[in-house]
Amino acid sequence: MRHIISILLENEAGALSRVAGLFSARAYNIETLTVAPTEDLSLSRLTIVTSGTDAVIEQITKQLNKLIDVVKVVDLSESAHIERELMLLKVRATGKDREELKRLADIFRGHIIDVTESTYVIELTASAAKLDSFIQAIDSGLILETVRTGVCGIGRGERILKV
């Protein structure tokens, strides 16, 4: 099953490679990984999308907690949460495709943020599944580049991950 794991990490040199190294050393999956400093610059917030049986996910959270630089770990998918991912898509936009692409971008609440005679860059922020559907909806022959940030997530309401 797919899980979104959120981590507060000491913002130290090499801390990220400890997390990434743990996943490869123990043969866990990483589907996406995002990381950036928080409002407290001594901490980074990491979001990892992974998949595995309940036993594997339990081991992943335990092993993450064991890393000295890891301050807190939460499996967001255990309860109500929001996930978002940003995608930048460069597409071939000529002739009647220009109108069609504009319409599709509107339907998915995307924005066209760069326009040339022959290309668009579409920006879309949504859940990972929604981004997948957008890609599905476009003629694959038109896609020139896909850049995705990976998922970041947050718990709903009073569920707060803080030191």
Add this chain to the structure above:
Amino acid sequence: MTMMTGAEIVIRCLQEEKVEYVFGYPGGAVLHIYDALFKQDQIKHVLVRHEQAAVHAADGLARSSHKVGVALVTSGPGATNAVTGIATAYMDSVPLVIISGQVPTDYIGQDAFQECDTVGITRPCVKHNFLVNDVHQLAITIKKAFYIANSGRPGPVVVDIPKDVTAAKCKFEYPETIQMRSYNPVLKGHLGQIKKAMHLLLEAKRPMIYTGGGVILSNGAKSLTRLTHRLGFPITNTLMGLGAFPGTDRQFLGMPGMHGTVEANLAMQHCDVLLAIGARFDDRVIGNPANFSSLPRKIIHIDVDPSSISKRVHVDVPIVGNVPDVLEEMLRLLEAGSASPDADALADWWKQIDEWRGKQCMKYKPKKTMIMPQYVIEKLYEVTEGNAIVTSDVGQHQMWAAQYYKFDKPRRWLNSGGLGTMGVGLPYAMGAALQNPGSQIVCVTGEGSIQMCIQELSTAKQFRLPIKIINLNNRYLGMVRQWQEMFYGSRYAESYMDSLPDFVKLAEAYGHVGIRVERPEEVEPALRKAFVEHKDDLVFLDVITDQKANVFPMVAAGKGLSDMILSEEL
């Protein structure tokens, strides 16, 4: 406060940590530190002949005491040579601090002479590591390193220090205590869980206690022995846990696992409640986890590391905590309550166990002209009256030492259980000898393993370490040969050691005493000669043993614990 150089700060920190011995090897990047070491006489430096041995010796010191072992190596090859030692300590959770030199900070990343990414290379085999790039962070980092190494589940910590940081100056201040928001090991077990565990144990019809290295590392042996005696349950100690419960006690069933006894393995398999303490259900202990889990039993697991619990088998009652704290709490509950174990059920269970014991699975047939390796260990036990600190390397000799030397006390049996590193025996003995002057120190090894760190005979001479090396010489990489005989149609691919050195002459060349032992009747006199006449010397006993002897019982890799191969002679 006076200004000190980084190098002086390193030494002062080690003094503050009451470090007595540092095992190391000098080189360019650590020259400032060696200079600071030279100018003091509180810390003794032990010059090894290869950095791997520096870490192993520090590890041996730590295993034989409750101290943090310390090694000091230079950058590049110094650090890479240390990696095997670090990984060995990591697998067995031994507290070490390894200080490595690094090229100057402005050279890092430039492929400088003797540069390597030490923090990157050691990351997967340390509890934690640091690169210190500011002299102001040096003292606090070393404090953290010692704290992390020796708390929670212990382990090795590497502190990598660039050369310019050891030359830079700052004021020295050593924090008394340390607080880390990201590292707070749980020590006290959850009382509700402990009560649940006690309830299960007292209801059990066929209880079994299974303990590992965690009991020894946490100094939990006394509590364990009291609790086990109080409950009257059978107990087994893993390879890493030998000595946590007296090996000569009737309740002790021997070691479990691949080369465990029939009674220990069958009791592990057929118990209805298993109390696992500081052990990790590893593949050499429970064999195939699916087979092990197929039988109904409740498992209680006490461990300071939550990630060890329910890793390979499902656990019904997990208790995260420091072993002696949890065991003392259990004893308190036992004293306070009125319930006691089910005596009738226990009597039946012991009857069953005694029947298994009756198979005498460790019996072997002595030979008239050929020395059986098991016999050597039995004689060693007699001659040392069970009081020696025994180190071993890895292979058949290791299993025989574990099976036939009955350890009554913890920290007397030092071996590489997790990583299975050949070559640890002699450096372990060096560390143990320095830490335990006056104790009998024995290294049980084989002609394959001993050659992996043989250069340390030179260190042992320099520091006058009276180690007794028992080389069980069968001219084969014995354990490899055994597997090839049993599973590869006796095709002995590269397991024969041709052109071995004359070990007696080799020992003499290093300035030690060498004795060759070729006949069974010579074994005991040679041992007595080594331990009495040459009490203060390093003695290398080259014991020529039966080439065909195999380690039994044996559970083949991937099989279940009840699927044991026994000696043909039984």
